[in-house]
Amino acid sequence: MKLQGKVWKFGNDVDTDLIIAARYLNSSDPAELARHCMEDADPRFASRVQPGDIIVAAKNFGCGSSREHAPIAIKAAGVSCVVAKSFARIFYRNAFNIGLPIFECPEIIDELKEGDTITVDAATGAITNLTTGKKYQAAPIPDFMRQIIEAGGLINYVKGRVKQGV
Amino acid sequence: MPMTITEKILAAAAGKDSVKPGELINARVDLVLANDITAPVAIKEFQKIGLERVWDKERVALVPDHFTPNKDIKSAEQAKLVRDFAHCQELTNYFEVGRMGIEHCLLPEQGLVGPGDVVIGADSHTCTYGALGAFATGVGSTDLAAAMALGETWFKVPESMKFIYNGRLNKWVGGKDLILYTIGKIGVDGALYRAMEFCGEAIRQLSMDGRFTMCNMAIEAGGKNGIIEPDEITRQYVEGRTKRPYTFYTSDPDASYAEVYEFDVTKIEPQVAFPHLPENARPVSEAGRVDIDQAVIGSCTNGRMEDLRLAAEVLKGKKVNKRVRLIIIPGTQEIYRQAMREGLFEIFLDAGAVISTPTCGPCLGGHMGILAKGERCIATTNRNFVGRMGHAESEVYLANPAVTAASAVTGRISHPEEVL
Numbered sequence: 001m002k003l004q005g006k007v008w009k010f011g012n013d014v015d016t017d018l019i020i021a022a023r024y025l026n027s028s029d030p031a032e033l034a035r036h037c038m039e040d041a042d043p044r045f046a047s048r049v050q051p052g053d054i055i056v057a058a059k060n061f062g063c064g065s066s067r068e069h070a071p072i073a074i075k076a077a078g079v080s081c082v083v084a085k086s087f088a089r090i091f092y093r094n095a096f097n098i099g100l101p102i103f104e105c106p107e108i109i110d111e112l113k114e115g116d117t118i119t120v121d122a123a124t125g126a127i128t129n130l131t132t133g134k135k136y137q138a139a140p141i142p143d144f145m146r147q148i149i150e151a152g153g154l155i156n157y158v159k160g161r162v163k164q165g166v
Numbered sequence: 167m168p169m170t171i172t173e174k175i176l177a178a179a180a181g182k183d184s185v186k187p188g189e190l191i192n193a194r195v196d197l198v199l200a201n202d203i204t205a206p207v208a209i210k211e212f213q214k215i216g217l218e219r220v221w222d223k224e225r226v227a228l229v230p231d232h233f234t235p236n237k238d239i240k241s242a243e244q245a246k247l248v249r250d251f252a253h254c255q256e257l258t259n260y261f262e263v264g265r266m267g268i269e270h271c272l273l274p275e276q277g278l279v280g281p282g283d284v285v286i287g288a289d290s291h292t293c294t295y296g297a298l299g300a301f302a303t304g305v306g307s308t309d310l311a312a313a314m315a316l317g318e319t320w321f322k323v324p325e326s327m328k329f330i331y332n333g334r335l336n337k338w339v340g341g342k343d344l345i346l347y348t349i350g351k352i353g354v355d356g357a358l359y360r361a362m363e364f365c366g367e368a369i370r371q372l373s374m375d376g377r378f379t380m381c382n383m384a385i386e387a388g389g390k391n392g393i394i395e396p397d398e399i400t401r402q403y404v405e406g407r408t409k410r411p412y413t414f415y416t417s418d419p420d421a422s423y424a425e426v427y428e429f430d431v432t433k434i435e436p437q438v439a440f441p442h443l444p445e446n447a448r449p450v451s452e453a454g455r456v457d458i459d460q461a462v463i464g465s466c467t468n469g470r471m472e473d474l475r476l477a478a479e480v481l482k483g484k485k486v487n488k489r490v491r492l493i494i495i496p497g498t499q500e501i502y503r504q505a506m507r508e509g510l511f512e513i514f515l516d517a518g519a520v521i522s523t524p525t526c527g528p529c530l531g532g533h534m535g536i537l538a539k540g541e542r543c544i545a546t547t548n549r550n551f552v553g554r555m556g557h558a559e560s561e562v563y564l565a566n567p568a569v570t571a572a573s574a575v576t577g578r579i580s581h582p583e584e585v586l
Contacts, residue, residue: 027240162315
């Protein structure tokens with residue numbers, strides 16, 4: 001599957017409070033969370049983000065809290081995937097578990113501008129900046145994560161195991 | 167094969183003789199936990215699995231501590247969902263308001279976590295329990311739901327980093343200062359995906375409360391877990407308290423570490439982390455003049471007895487600056503009672519502080535002390551991100567309880583010696 005969208009560019013250490021501030025965590029409704037996505041980092045984001053848009057960030061994206069509301073808010077805002085130099089550990093696991101595609105690619109951020117259009121091949125991790133024509137390769141998705149994705153997410157994976165009586 | 171304490175615990179939980187960093191394992195868990203923010207999502211995911219019962223009703227702990235006592239109608243709905251689930255599943259370890267505490271102060275206090283345990287919690291500060299010589303790490307709600315069903319979870323065995331603290335601690339320097347200093351050295355992703363093992367003479371001197379504070383903030387360096395080898399201090403804490411059998415693991419002398427850091431603690435003074443990242447730590451003597459509007463003493467980082475005693479030592483006979491609100495939040499009902507018995511509440515009330523029921527409250531900008539635009543707070547909490555305690559243009563400075571108490575008295579960031 002090829003993901004294509006306009007880039008929203010963010011810096012280092014985008015924390016989960018920036019992605020979705022705790023003052024909105026009295027709800028877990030994806031649509032409501034999406035309305036406040038990235039609010040304290042860029043107040044325009046939630047009203048201007050278009051379906052398919054892609055977040056590109058520098059190192060340690062999603063650091064801080066374990067709130068799964070963070071990848072849920074990004075996904076519900078219509079963002080098709082997140083590309084970053086690196087991800088914080090819990091965010092990384094959560095993104096896979098809720099079905100938000102994420103890719104580690106250290107090079108691309110330094111060579112693109114906000115508003116560029118990029119494509120990401122979800123299967124291979126091949127990334128192309130359509131605005132500049134430059135191509136990149138994201139780190140491969142670990143096999144075990146791929147199994148979870150292929151099972152249709154962690155809950156379906158667990159359902160399968162429960163059925164087998166494991 | 168030589169292993170670190172983290173590797174030994176994970177190997178045992180996976181039913182293996184040994185594990186090595188990078189290996190994927192399925193490990194049984196001894197306890198899983200969630201709070202009033204993360205449990206509602208976990209419960210909905212658990213219900214999708216189609217099982218009627220959680221894997222073990224004694225090993226799923228639910229602690230409504232973040233937005234409780236319910237701060238608004240929506241929070242009340244979330245807390246109700248958690249309460250109903252707990253009752254319907256007949257969970258032994260559901261803690262209602264009035265018996266509740268901040269989860270990472272409460273669960274060790276109640277003896278629900280012990281040395282050698284594997285614990286996952288839908289809260290990033292679950293890493294606190296590493297202070298007992300347990301492997302504990304934060305996960306999201308979906309991972310938690312899976313573990314509620316299976317009693318196990320998958321891990322990638324982390325590489326370990328060793329932090330050796332040599333020398334004896336200076337007066338007014340504790341676990342909070344050591345961990346802020348360390349994060350200042352390695353950065354907020356300096357331990358990304360890794361185990362942080364704290365050791366050395368200064369760690370051996372630390373009380374359990376100081377050790378909980380250190381391991382609590384391993385996540386602020388990106389760590390998967392923080393851990394301290396258990397010793398006599400650990401034994402005294404867990405004896406007669408911890409409800410399940412426990413095992414003391416230690417690292418082999420020839421275990422391998424991705425990195426080793428060595429610090430001379432005699433050179434470390436109380437630290438303050440400036441906005442907006444915990445890595446912006448500097449000695450309090452280099453803080454310059456920073457006026458504050460609010461001071462908060464509490465949280466899963468510093469809401470324990472030792473923290474309250476330190477604050478009282480500074481506040482005794484003093485008054486909180488007239489421009490400052492000082493909010494003190496004991497971590498659990500037991501801590502609350504003990505602080506009252508020791509007369510600490512008299513000291514706090516005489517000083518002009520407010521004392522709250524246990525709650526995470528202001529630490530995450532929930533309630534009980536939200537900041538207005540442009541306001542500054544010094545806090546014993548763990549995060550100083552943009553907007554963490556309120557308005558996106560407010561500021562949080564992280565410090566130990568003595569520095570926070572002293573700053574409440576002077577109205578600006580201050581060393582405790584300034585007021586004593």
